[in-house]
Amino acid sequence: MEKINNLVLKGDFEQANYKEQALSEYSNNPFIEALPAIFTEDDVLERLIVTPRITEQDKQSETNIRYHVLKRIKNFIQPLPIHFEVERKLSTLIRRGYLARNPLDKSFLERIRVLHELREDEEEAHRYIEERLNYIRSTADSVAIIGISGIGKTTAIERLLSMYPQVIKHQLYQGQFFNRTQIVWLKIDCPYDGSLATLCKSFFKAIDDLLGTHYLEKFGYFNRMTSTMLLYMTSLASLYGIGVLVIDEIQHLINSKNEQEEMLNFFVTLSNTVGIPTVLIGTSKAQLLFKGNFRQARRAASDGSIIWDRMAENSEEWEFFLETLWKMQCLKEHSDLTDELKKAFYDECQGITSVAVNLFILAQERVLFDEANINEKITPQVLRKTAKEDMKIIQPMLNAIRKNNLKAMYKYEDIMINLDDLMITHKKGTEYEGKIKDAMKERLNTLDYKRRDTIENLSVELAALGIFTALDAKDLRNLVTKAVEKYPVDIEYNQLKLDVIQQAMELNQKKLSKVVLKEKQVINLPLLALRKRALVKKKHPYDYLKQNNFIRDPISELF
Structure with a gap:
């Protein structure tokens, strides 16, 4: 099987914590109630802004040291009005997409049942999937984000996605047994050759990397028909209740003239039929896709397009x-x-x-x-x-x-941007910009922001070192947060960094030691223990297992 080398953006895993909803239509739906509360503008501002700290001591350091300090600026993110627009779209896409996919509703199970039946007829099912599911309503929309290369589309969407847990494990809901795994968001890149088959395999691999499953091995082998893989892809998307599927670099579809329409058709099927919201992200080159088949492209971006243009000089x-x-x-x-x-x-x-x-x-x-x-x-x-x-x-x-x-x-x-008459030019509100500007200026002067800023920068720097193999991003962030809250806000940054690195090294070593110890311990499985006991008592293991109710009598079981 060909190797799929896509890097998968990973978020947090959480146990479901159900919250009271501000809107009645979002209530009594575990997939929605387990999400964070709808974010305020302040929430978005705090999670997006990254202003790397450069201290007076840094400025007086040797030239070779300052060369390294300057690289911190690469992490700089300035929230802009368009970030808030994208967040609002994403927030409503996820929630509204779940309205018609309430796992407590009969139609949710019906959708999964129909998809399972379609899988029985792998070769022909793709021809009538829409016909079989069109009576089940969908509340999913889709959005296209088109912008100049290097403008910050991918960085923004990844930070906005990470505001939500990626995987939520459900066990009990309102006192009832409810065992489900919910994938809130999944982000994959459109393959460079625009191949639909490679996109499907990237999807399987992304789920495997998240959940430890083997769908790529099971559904993505080399002689699979693309239409069959698409069927399995839609089935998994429905089974795991994917809140939104983000597909980046869609301009690569231009490289595959034959599959452009099939890919757009697939996005439409996901959204309109299976009910999975999609976000399509691409450079201005992707506008050529929309020119070629406007009707199809309009359906593939039913909630509109966001044109992410460069900033004007006098703005x-x-x-x-x-x-x-x-x-x-x-x-x-x-x-x-x-x-x-x-x-x-x-x-x-x-x-x-x-x-x-x-x-x-x-x-x-x-x-x-x-x-x-x-x-x-x-x-x-x-x-x-x-x-x-x-x-x-x-x-x-x-x-x-x-x-x-x-x-x-x-x-x-x-x-190329804004050359396509079919696209709606994104206009920014000066009044709204002023609001963001005032809020940011106020926040930059607060002690709380300075602490958050230090946590953000130090967490990124520690992760970039790549030496803490036993610690994940969450471990590092928790460690940094405790250290920053312990010290005064005006502590010298490099002194704090040195202390945190030392703590991270100790914690990393501690976790590694536990792994080694666990590997050394021999786990005696219950059945093996019973077998050993049977041999000591000079009994046949089969009789001993039967005596201890591990083996039932087939006749009595049958009747």
């Missing part, structure tokens, strides 16, 4: 983004953000998030090792030289955007 969000980023300097002399610097900076990054962050880091690195720049100042000349020499590979694309050269932009489909 309030760009101004605030740049001001926040500019504070993260690790040079001995702080460079003030003048109008000339603002103009040069925008000109060289064109409002694209990842380009802006990388330009800011690379410009400081250039200053650090430039002997002629003894004052360590960021100047417009430094920004332009950095962009020209260190970011040479993306200059043709940036030039096309800068000059608004549509002909040149068609050569780089990933940067």
Whole structure:
């Protein structure tokens, strides 16, 4: 079998904790009641914002040390109005998708029964799956998020998904036995060759990685028909109550002319028939998919499309983004953000998030090792030289955007945005932006935020070390949280980091020792123990097992 090498985003596992619902339609549905309460804007702000800390001591460190410190800035995330729009869409997609898939409702079991019957006729079932399920209502919608490459779509959706537990184990609901495994969200990448078969195998592998199952081995072997794998995929999605299926990099479908329509058909079937909400994420190149078959594409994005455009130079969000980023300097002399610097900076990054962050880091690195720049100042000349020499590979694309050269932009489909008349332009509300800005400024000055900020950055840094093999992300975060809450908020960051690393090493060693000890212990299984006892008493093991009610008499069992 071919090897599937997709990296699976993993979230938390939780035991079901049912909550009272603010809306009556969400009540008496264990899949919805086990979710976190609907997030407020403050919740989203706190979970999204990441502003790496650079201390005064960091700025006075040796050049080679500061080179490493600058890499912290890569983790910078500035919440923008579009993040809140995506969160609202995601929140309603998941909950409304569960309305018609209440596991206590007869239609939920009916859907699973029909899918099981369809699996009996593997070769032909895909032809009439919609016909067999069309009488069962669906409340699932789907959304397409289309945006320029490097704008932050994937980072945002992954952080928003991680606000929800990924797997919820149910055992008892309202005093009744209710044994179910619920997968709240699953994110996979569309394969580079646009192959539907590879997408199915990625789906099986993602579930296997989460639950320790063997669906890839069982359903994904090489001679399986794609239509059959799709049937098993829809069956598993329904069985595990998947709240939302996120498929990234959908522009790769362009590489498979023959399967584009089949893939879009499949997304429609998942949403409209099986009832699984989908989020399709892609670069601007994905707009060509929607041009080709608008009716199908519209159904595959029934709750609309979010166009994630670059930030405009004179917009309030760009101004605030740049001001926040500019504070993260690790040079001995702080460079003030003048109008000339603002103009040069925008000109060289064109409002694209990842380009802006990388330009800011690379410009400081250039200053650090430039002997002629003894004052360590960021100047417009430094920004332009950095962009020209260190970011040479993306200059043709940036030039096309800068000059608004549509002909040149068609050569780089990933940067085309708002060229499709069928798409709705995303408009940002200045009033809403101002609200976010005020809330962020207020939060940045609170002790609570400073602690959260330290926890976030330190957790990321510890995980990046890759030396704590026995600790998962949750272990590290809990360790960091306890340490940060123990010390005063103004403790020197590097001192805190050293202490936490030491604690993590001790905990890691402790867990490793337990694993070794467990492996050394011989577990004597009950049946083996009874066999041993039978041999000591000189009895046949069969008779001894029967005597102890491990073997029943077949005649009495039958009648």
